[in-house]
Amino acid sequence: MSTVDAADHAAADHGHTTNLGMSNEKLGMWTFIGSECLFFGAMIATYLLYLNRTNDGLTAFDVFDIPFTSASTFILLMSSLGMVLALDALQRRDMRAFQTWTLATALMGMVFLAGQMYEFAFFVEEGFKLETSPFSVSFFMLTGFHGVHVTVGVVMLVALWALSLRGGITADKHLETVELVGLYWHFVDIVWIVIFTVIYLIPVG
C-alpha cells in the first residue's frame, strides 16, 4: 500500500493511519480531558477563594463526616482498579470477566453516588444549603459537578455491560471503546483525589 493510499484510509471515517499514530478517538479524548482540567480548576479555585466565607453559617468542621467520605472515596478509587481489570479481561477475550468487572465498576460508582446523595441530603437537613454562604454553594457546585461526571461514567459503563450481554461488544472491534471509557473514568477518579484533598483533608477555619 503506497503512502497515498494510506492517507486515503486515514482520512476516512475510521482512521487506520494517522500522523501521531494514535487514533482520532483517543487523541480527542485526551484533548477533551485537557479541557476538563480547566473546568474543574475553575471550580476548585472558586472553592478555595470562598473557603472561609461561611456567613456565620455552618462551616466545614460542623458538617463534614470525614470517615464516611473517606470510605466512599476508597470505593471510588477501587473502581478504577475494576476498570483496569475489565479492560484486561477484554484484551484476554474473557467476556465473562469483562462483564463482571464492568458491572462491578459501575456498581462502585453508584455506591459513591449514593453516598454523595446521602451526604447532600444530610447537609441540607442540617441547614447547609445552596443559599447558605459562598462556601456552601462552592462546595455543592464542585462536588455536585463531579457527581454529574461520575453519573455519565456510570451510564457509559452500564451501556457497555448491557451491550456486551447481547454480543454487541467484542474484543476485535471495541477494545478502544472500552479503553476510552476507561480513560474518562480514571480522569474522574483522579479529579476526585484532588477534590477530596482540597475539601476534606486541608484544614479550614
Added chain:
Amino acid sequence: MTAIAENPETATRPRRRGIFPRPTKTTGVVSWLTTVDHKRIGIMYGVGALIFFVVGGLEALLIRAQLATPNGEVLSADAYNQIFTMHGLTMVFFVVMPLGAAFINYLLPLQIGARDVAFPRINAVSLWIWIVAGLFVYSSFLFEGAPNSSWVSYFPQALVGPDPAGNLAADAVAIQQSRTLFYSMGLQIAGVASLASAVNFIVTVLNMRAPGMTMMRMPVFTWMSFVVAFLLLFAMPIIGIALWQMMFQVRFAGPFFDPLNGGDPVLWEHMFWLFGHPEVYIMILPAFGIVSEILPVFSRKPLFGYSAIVFSGIAIGFLGWGVWAHHMFTAGLGPVADSAFGIATMLIAVPTGIKIFNWLGTMWGGQIRFTTPMLFAIGLVSMFTIGGLSGVTHSLVPHDTQQHDTYYVVAHFHYVLFGGALFGLFGGIYFWYPKVFGKLLNERIGKIHFWSMLVGFNLTFGPMHFLGLNGMPRRYYTYADGMGWNVWNAVVGLGALVIGVSFLIFVANIFLSRNNPPAGADPWDARSVEWLTSSPPPVHNFDQIPQISDNDELWYRKYASDDSGTPVRVAAGGADDENPGGPYGDKVSGKTAKELGIHMPDPSWFPLLLSLGLPIAAYGVFFEDRLTMTAFFAVGGILTFGSMLGWALEPSAEEHH
C-alpha cells in the same frame, strides 16, 4: 482500494437496523439537515453568521438612531439596554466567532489535504448547537425581554437590573432573573458547540495531515485556526463554570456574586475576562490567518517570515491568558496587579507588531494586484494597526482609568474587531467565494463595497475616540444637549448608515454574480493546496490525497526558477491529461467518492436531534414549579442522551464497515 473484502461473518448476518433508516440523500433540504460534510457545514456557518450579522447590524442602527441627537426618543431606556446588550452578544458569539468557524470548517481539511475533519458528526453537532443557542437567546424577546446587562453582564446589574433603587419589587426581580438566565443558559449552550469544535479541529490538524504536510508546511490560516482551537479548548470551560455560577446565583440564590451575602462580584469579572480576553484572540486570529493567505497571493511573493508569523501567533495565544485583568484596572485590584497586567498587555503588542511588519514585508517590492480580497486584507492591516495602537494606550493604567467605560473604548474594540476581524473575514469571503461556489464575485461591485465599508467604518468609529476623550460614557441610553457631543454623534449615525448600505452592496454583489462564468480551480494563481482541487470541491475533496513537499506546495507545482531567479511556469494548466506529473497532476476527475472507492462518512439525523435537547432542558430552569422544571429536564435529557446512544449504535449506510 481492495481492502474491502467479503467478510464471511458479516455477509451471513442480516444488516443491523438503526432507529431511522440512515439518510443517504445528497441534494435537497434533508441532505443539508443531515449533512456531515465539513464544506456544507462551513457554508451553513457562514450563511447563519451573515443572517445574524444583519440582525446585529439592525440593532446597531437602532442604537445610533437613538443617540444621533441629544434626548433621543427612538428607544426607551429599557429597550436600549436590551438592544445594545444583544448587539454585543450577537456580534461576538453569533457573527465573528461563527464566521471564523465557517472558514475553519471549510478550509482546514482542504488546506491540510484531508477528506474531512476527524469527527464529522461532532462537527455537525457543533453547527446545530450553535444555531439553537442563537435561537434560544433571541427567543427571550417572546418572554420577559432580552438580556440587558451588556455582554459582560457584571454583577450586581445582572442580578437586580439597571435600577436597583426603584425596581426591587418582586415582579421586577423576576423579569431580571429571566433576562439573565437567557444570557447564562444561551451562552452555556453556545459554549458546548465551541468546545466540540475545538477538540475536532485539534485532532484534525494533529492527526490528518496529508503525507509530507509537516506542521511547518501548514498554511498560516490552518496554523491560526489550530491556535484558536486551543484557546477555545481552555477558555470555554472557564466561562462555562462562570455561567453555571451565574445560574446558581440568579435562580437558586447561591451567593457567588452577591456582596450582601458574602459573594464577590469581582470573581465574576475575573472568570469572565479569563475567558473574555482569549476570546478576543479567538475572534481575531482566523482573520490574521486569512490575511496571511491573501497578501502573498496578490503580492506575488511568498509570505515574509512564515515561521515568525506562526510563532508570533502561538505567542499571542500564550500571552492572551496573562492579560485578562487589564479589563479590570478600575475594579480596585491594587497597584501591583495593575502594573503586572499593564506590562503583560504591553508585551502582547510585540508579537502583534511582528505580524504587522511581516505583512508589510510581504507586500514590500511585490507585484501587487489590488483585487477586492487584497483591498480588504490591506484594510485589516491598516485598521487593526489603529485599533492596536489605541489598545496600547489602555495598558497604561492612569490613561485607562481616564478612558474606562467611555466611547474611546468602544472605538478601540470596534477598530480591532470590525476593522480587524470583519475586514479580514470579508476579504476571505471574496477570496474563497470562487472555491466554495465556483464563481468569482464581481470585482467592480466588490471594490465599491470595500470603499463604502471603509468610509462608513471610519466615519462611525473614528469620531468615537473624540467622544470618549470628551467624556461621553458608553451604555447610556441618551445624553443632554450642550455637552459638546452633538456633532460627532450625528457623524457617527451617518457613518453607521453608510456601513448598512455597504452591506447591501455586498448582498447585491452575491445576487448579481450568480450567473458569472465558472471560475476554475485556481482563479487567483494561488499557493496552497485547496486550490488544487476543483471549484467547488467534490465531497471527497481530492481524488488523490496530494503529496506535500513544500510550503506553498501549489506554487512550486506551477513555477520553477530560471537562472536569474525569476519564476517561470513549468507546465501549462490545461495539459493535465497528457502531463499527469504537471502542476495539476492530482486534478479532480468528476467521479464520485464511491466510484473512486473512497469511503466517506454517511449523513445522520442524530446531530440535529441531539442539539434540540439542550434548549428544551434549558427552558426548564425558568420554572419555579419543580415538576415543570423536571419535566423539561427529562424531555431535553432524553432527547440528548437518547441521540447519543442512537449515534453510538448507528449503523453505516454501506454494507460493510
